[in-house]
Amino acid sequence: MKYSFLSAVAGVAVAAGLGATAASAATLDDVKAKGFVQCGVSTGLAGFSAPDDAGDWKGIDVDLCRGVAAAIFDDASAVKYSPLSAKERFTALQSGEIDILSRNTTWTMSRDTELGLNFAGVNYYDGQGFMVRKSLGVNSALQLSGASVCVQTGTTTELNLTDYFKANNMTYNPVVFEKLEEVNAAYDSNRCDVYTTDQSGLYAIRLGLSAPDDHVVLPEVISKEPLGPVVRQGDDQWFSIVKWVHFAMINAEELGVTSENVDEMMDSENPNIMRLLGKEGTFGEAVGLENDWAYQVIKNVGNYGEVFEANVGESTPLGIARGLNALWTNGGLQYAPPVR
Amino acid sequence: MAHTDGVADGTEDSGRASLIYDPKVRGVFFQAILIIVVAYLVYSGISNAAGNLARAGIASGFDFFGERAGFEIGQTLVHYTNDSTYFRAFLVGLLNTLMVSALGILFATIIGFIVGLARLSRNYLIRKLATVYVETLRNIPLLLQLLFWYKAVLAVLPNPRETGLEQGTTVLWTLNNRGLYIPRLIPEAGASAILVAAIIAIALWVVIGMWAGKRQMRTGQQFPTFLTGLAILVGLPLLTFFLTGMPFDVEFSALQGFNMSGGTVIRPEFIALLLGLSLYTASFIAEIVRAGILAVAKGQTEAAYALGLSPNHTSRLVIIPQAMRVIIPPLTSQYLNLTKNSSLAVAIGYPDLVAVFGGTVLNQTGQAVEVITITMLVYLTISLLTSAFMNWFNSRVALVER
Numbered sequence: 001m002k003y004s005f006l007s008a009v010a011g012v013a014v015a016a017g018l019g020a021t022a023a024s025a026a027t028l029d030d031v032k033a034k035g036f037v038q039c040g041v042s043t044g045l046a047g048f049s050a051p052d053d054a055g056d057w058k059g060i061d062v063d064l065c066r067g068v069a070a071a072i073f074d075d076a077s078a079v080k081y082s083p084l085s086a087k088e089r090f091t092a093l094q095s096g097e098i099d100i101l102s103r104n105t106t107w108t109m110s111r112d113t114e115l116g117l118n119f120a121g122v123n124y125y126d127g128q129g130f131m132v133r134k135s136l137g138v139n140s141a142l143q144l145s146g147a148s149v150c151v152q153t154g155t156t157t158e159l160n161l162t163d164y165f166k167a168n169n170m171t172y173n174p175v176v177f178e179k180l181e182e183v184n185a186a187y188d189s190n191r192c193d194v195y196t197t198d199q200s201g202l203y204a205i206r207l208g209l210s211a212p213d214d215h216v217v218l219p220e221v222i223s224k225e226p227l228g229p230v231v232r233q234g235d236d237q238w239f240s241i242v243k244w245v246h247f248a249m250i251n252a253e254e255l256g257v258t259s260e261n262v263d264e265m266m267d268s269e270n271p272n273i274m275r276l277l278g279k280e281g282t283f284g285e286a287v288g289l290e291n292d293w294a295y296q297v298i299k300n301v302g303n304y305g306e307v308f309e310a311n312v313g314e315s316t317p318l319g320i321a322r323g324l325n326a327l328w329t330n331g332g333l334q335y336a337p338p339v340r
Numbered sequence: 341m342a343h344t345d346g347v348a349d350g351t352e353d354s355g356r357a358s359l360i361y362d363p364k365v366r367g368v369f370f371q372a373i374l375i376i377v378v379a380y381l382v383y384s385g386i387s388n389a390a391g392n393l394a395r396a397g398i399a400s401g402f403d404f405f406g407e408r409a410g411f412e413i414g415q416t417l418v419h420y421t422n423d424s425t426y427f428r429a430f431l432v433g434l435l436n437t438l439m440v441s442a443l444g445i446l447f448a449t450i451i452g453f454i455v456g457l458a459r460l461s462r463n464y465l466i467r468k469l470a471t472v473y474v475e476t477l478r479n480i481p482l483l484l485q486l487l488f489w490y491k492a493v494l495a496v497l498p499n500p501r502e503t504g505l506e507q508g509t510t511v512l513w514t515l516n517n518r519g520l521y522i523p524r525l526i527p528e529a530g531a532s533a534i535l536v537a538a539i540i541a542i543a544l545w546v547v548i549g550m551w552a553g554k555r556q557m558r559t560g561q562q563f564p565t566f567l568t569g570l571a572i573l574v575g576l577p578l579l580t581f582f583l584t585g586m587p588f589d590v591e592f593s594a595l596q597g598f599n600m601s602g603g604t605v606i607r608p609e610f611i612a613l614l615l616g617l618s619l620y621t622a623s624f625i626a627e628i629v630r631a632g633i634l635a636v637a638k639g640q641t642e643a644a645y646a647l648g649l650s651p652n653h654t655s656r657l658v659i660i661p662q663a664m665r666v667i668i669p670p671l672t673s674q675y676l677n678l679t680k681n682s683s684l685a686v687a688i689g690y691p692d693l694v695a696v697f698g699g700t701v702l703n704q705t706g707q708a709v710e711v712i713t714i715t716m717l718v719y720l721t722i723s724l725l726t727s728a729f730m731n732w733f734n735s736r737v738a739l740v741e742r
Contacts, residue, residue, distance in 0.1 A: 148599060
């Protein structure tokens, strides 16, 4: 009796002790001390974050983490990955288990304000869509009333779906799973008529189905889904680093600096390029990095356009056009504040 | 030591030891200190967590319960729409958990008893089949069994559009990969009278049982209580049903567009979960039942035969009541296991408490501490209530020493 009582006390003491260590401020110092960036990614979404056949993580979300690692360590491979389900991702970031959440996460107001998180930018402008079997003969989402819809839990997708069907006076039956693979399997086995998630995700998932050509992504985009990296609130330095690694990649594309020509560009006389690559000013030191931080990002990872083309662009199986993700100079939305 | 074994040491008054050496006082003192320490640790743990949440800018509190949920749930036992509150969503998840647990316990008990008795059968084939059942099902992880039922058995059923049904034609029942569709009874005015009739019938059954028991004690004459009770239970509501003019409307299901519409649907996620939980737990219950029966000494059977009891009476009046004393405590554990295992529903998309509340609601509100605490408390409460009921039942059948 007394023994069990004592062990209960010990348990509570341990729990309280753990609580006290949470929420430390200087993420950059922690990262430098441990020697790598802990990056929260998806459990496998082709083009965004998925392991390739050699087991290396690839994707535009992965490249953002690699960019941060390159800025800090001059080594894009100093990253460790934590595959997270949609449900686990915020808790993992809040508890300090990961340093960056770069997992096709939609920036919404409540996530930005109520969860103790900060969104560091938008590395992919997406929108929610629907995928159906061609054999259904459906060519608009407005014909989907009464359908069974497969959806992943813990996403804005679940809410957008409800709103869309409600606004159009349609009914549906949700089939909700926690893991992406489970949703894929359920849709593939015809448990549902419709698969809904972000359109980029639909294209990626379609490739993994048993017969990709039997499925079609419907034209409707029913929501705004700005996807981007997330960090904890309360560490402005770390927030700035992640934000500016992303901006540096966009600025590099805009200025025509690529991983191929960045060494030649070091001799450029263009003051914008000189500031970006650290030849002029001390922009890197202001956020606790070396002055050549952006050079390392571009050299090791590439500019935004290169990353996009290599992971999701027209030359990849996904074949996604730049569209909204083109630079602002080309009619898209990708726009970065200047390095100045 | 002044005192040993709590026996007074003979020297009266003169050697009255100080309170420090009184084992009773010391015991109370140390227990009190321990309680204070524990209370302090719990308090500091909670305030630490609250402080950290506030510092990290994470919302806390239980206000979210009143907010609009904004998502749909696949299976709802109470009225629920996306305009309902998070509390309603919590309720839906809780009821889904309770339903699958209650039905799982019922089926697991029935199957378990049958298989347990079959393992003791004198028939070689029945005995071996029961052994194979037990050894197969209890040695495969439950999660795999659930995935087997869901993905290998139910997912390969045809799509509703491939079952050869005509659009808009109603059917009595149909099974496809969207579920089992059966007619739905829609109660009209007067339907509640049937429920009242059923309750009266059960009460009558109890009264007849008590009367028959007393009469048997007095005169030794037996009365067919079971058959009479069953007749009343079936007859009285049936009579009411016709007297009130059949106050039910029947709705059949029909293929409409993509899916079946109308009728009652039992979804494949539910069927898979119920099958998995029942069959898995039944294999353990079967062993418990077998152990319980074997624990009754053979002499009891022989004595009963010697008194001239029929084999039927022997097992009903002599073996089973004694076996129950051995069976009930481990049976309780199995019931608790089944209830807790129902949270594996999340793997096959059944909207139970963990999936709806610990999954979707947690993610929409981001209030992990509150949501997980409530979820744990709910499971604790269900388990404690089950335990309390089974302990009460156990004390009913326990050996009463006279």
